Amino acid sequence: MSTTSQDNTRPIEEGIHTDFAKEMSYGSYLAIDELLSAQHPVSDPEHHDEMLFIIQHQTSELWLKLVLHELRSAAALLAQDEMRVALKRIARVKHIQRTLTDQWSVLATLTPTEYSQFRGYLGHASGFQSWQYRGVEFMLGNKHRGMLKVHEADPKAHAMLEELLEAPSIYDEFLRHLARRGYAVPKEILDRDVSVAHVPNDELVRLFTTVYEDAEKHWDVYEACEELVDLEDNFQLWRFRHLKTVQRVIGMKTGTGGSSGVGFLQRALELTFFPELFSVRTAIREPPR
Ligand code: HEM
């Protein structure tokens, strides 16, 4: 029979630990006090919806912290030719990206009327200044030294971004790994300046065409390529949801960060991390049946 009491409460079992005066608890382990005392609305009087705005950003930054952690590990693993383990890291990143993209629906409950009531308090602060977001973009290959400028007042963030700018991206590491396995990765790709964005290379498209046209022979490489395509696809979905949320909340207003707003965000949708993995789709031959 059920041990639940008649009053519809669950009895607290004898064995449950309750004395945390001297032991590590949930709160002390996870620094919950610290985490929950980090929301500081700036609107005056405090606007009800500013809490949503702050928490949406803070949760995004927490997930971005994990994305960076996983991507750094994936790059290091590729450098050690541990492609399968690297793919495990990437699989986790893909789930985080989905969570980040789904999370836009929460912020979409913020109406333009509500946001306009506290937007003026945000000054020139903007997501454009998120160094973790920029770090993820750098790791994925969207390198741009000019992005360091806004972090000059924050030496730690600046140093972190400079390090990621100068380091090979996930794609650089993947291509170097393929070269070590005997794939014909062009020399100019292997010797490229990794602090700038990768530019499309026809020879690489030909290399990936041989992989995609005989997927069975190159199965693990083929699989890895598709994982990278998923990463880029997911990243673009996040950018698109951001753009659409921005559009419904501030319309065509200029951004607090000083950009044109929607137009500026739109241009990011034209960027690509792994151009050859998309060009290969056009190049694959379709033999007549
Ligand atoms: C009502 C909500 C939001 C609005 C109206 C908004 C608006 C904008 C605008 C206009 C820009 C362009 C830069 C500027 O001039 O400010 C921007 C950039 C950015 N925002 Fe937001 N944003 C919102 C929410 C968020 C959230 C929740 C995040 C999550 C972290 C975020 C992250 C970013 C990032 C990373 C950039 C830089 C994008 C890039 O460089 O391509 N934004 N946002």
Ligand SMILES: N[C@@H](CC(=O)c1ccccc1NC=O)C(=O)O
């Ligand atoms: N750029 C936004 C403001 C904004 O969304 C924002 C402001 C402070 C901290 C993070 C922000 N998020 C994304 O840009 C705007 O123009 O309204």
